[in-house]
Amino acid sequence: MWKRIIAVLVARNREFYRDRAGLSWNILMPIMMVLAFAFIFQGDGEDLLKIGVVTPDGDLASVESPFLALKHIGFVPLTEPEAAVIKVERHQLDLLLDPRAEPVYWVNLNSAKGYLAERLLRDAYATPGGVAPERQTVSGEALRYVDWVLPGVLAMNIMFSSLWGVGWVIVRYRKNGVLRRLKATPLSPWEFLTAQVVSRLIVVLAASLVVYLGAALLLDFPMRGSYLALFLVYVAGSLCLISLGLIIAARLRTEEVADGLLNLMSWPMLLLSGVWFSMEGTSALAQTASSALPLTHVVAAAREVMIDGAGVLEVLPEIGLLLALAAGFLTLATWMFRWE
Template sequence: MWKRVAAILIARNREFYRDKAGLIWNIMMPVMMIVAFAFIFGGGPEDLFKVGVLGDPQTATDESGFLATPYLDFVPLADEPAAVTKVARHQLDLLIDARGAGGSITGYWANPESPNGQIVERLLIGAHATAGLPPPERRTAAGDALSYADWALPGVLAMNVMFSSLWGVGWVVVRYRKNGVLRRLKATPLKPLEFLSAQVLSRLLVVMASSTVVYLGALVILDFPMRGSYAALALIYIAGALSMISLGLLVAARLRTEELADGLLNLMAWPMLLLSGVWFSMEGTSTAAQWLSQLMPLTHVVGAARGIMIDGAGVLDVLPELLLLLTLAAALLAAAARLFRWE
């Protein structure tokens, strides 16, 4: 069995690296996207000050009048630890605790390294002084700024894994069937599961190699944070690639034309791209969108990778996502082998 799998694996790898144009495109496209993000979003934060409010800013009792200050964007938040983390990362300029009696302001968090935070803090203290009130209790949340490129990079890497995994096997297997390659393989002792396993291993090697090159290229170009475990990051991308490759094989199990395969793969890829938190956070979206997002494997890859790179998560922290993705990969591969047809 393993000799047959190895033979198909070697043949598939040779086919890939001999296609120089496809090889260069797989490596350069995501690198160029990262450079574009750094160029577009590298100009610093917007002029509008953003203030988080623990509680409801609409019903809070504010005798100082600070919550009525124009040109401040007040964002209601419920999770205190997550909100404080946003202040530390310069994603919020200030965080106000409006959970006192009757919705009064009892304290606030400021980042001493945030220029915008210093300005908003002075506005808060000035508003209380003008109203003849003592300033609220001050707490600090120090930390380095997190740029949009830093936040988006884990998702861009996951997006590269998704596209390379889906089209690298889904489209190719359909082309094999159309060109009669699978019909010739049917005459050999090769079994469907062996053939599909070889495709999985081949594509996994290519995806992880290209992702490593992209990661190293981004490391040279961008000064992004990597606070967690490299082992955890590798495992989550491997598990994500396995689930995507298995999904691509399931799509290609019986299709006969590349056009239909391309359409179905696009039908799966673009909703995942929009709803998996690659480009923007799903916070604040509709309940239905958030529920649908949790059904997509890319969501769990992006969330876990972001937790590792930005929050410093380790293998144990992302173990639920790992188990979910590996279980999904096994189920999809089993279904693909069950439905697979040589002709």
């Protein structure tokens, strides 16, 4: 069995690295995207203040505070003050307000926007009988957009390479009669699909490593967590997305239909998984949909490692979830698979 799996794996890898155009595109495209975002967002960003508000139920309507009546300020409901304070340290929030029984707020002394937000806050509470919130100060350097977006770009590259690398290719095999010839061999569907998963996993991780090293040479981005944790996150994410691509390839006969379904699958993940922008402050429906997407957990776990300094234990729930989804997707793809 293993000899047959290895034979298919080697053949698939040779087909990939002999396609120099495809190999170059898989490596250069994400690096160019990271550089483009670094150039576009190298300024201070938009002028709108972003204020975090601690609320137990995540609903701003239940919060009573004169500060929330101000216009042209973005208020973001947050349920975990400890994690939100870190966002203030990194300038992701201009100010954090906890308006409960004894109001308190956190402001970054190094943030110009934080200074303005504090003045507006204190003016809002400067009413007869009003109780000014207690002041807590933090410090820290701003987190650049390119630092925040890089884990998502790496995950996005893995998604595209995983889905199209197996989904589109296997459909092409079926259309060209390659699968019909393999059907005459002792190779089973499970062995064939396992070889495709392992082959694509090697390619995806190798390409991601090259992209990561290239970005490290060109950009001074933070890597505060465990490299082992980051590796395990991307391995689990790759396995999950490759197995998802196999479901698309299980029965389709034309590349056009496969391409359409892969786009239909990838674009919601691209928009709702937090690759380009945070899902904090979006509607409850959007956040629910986001939490159901595999790419969301890959991006979130990678950011925890690279930005928040998480180790293996901290991201183990996301890794376990992605591996469980990968096993389920691969089982379903094997059951659905047809040679012709």
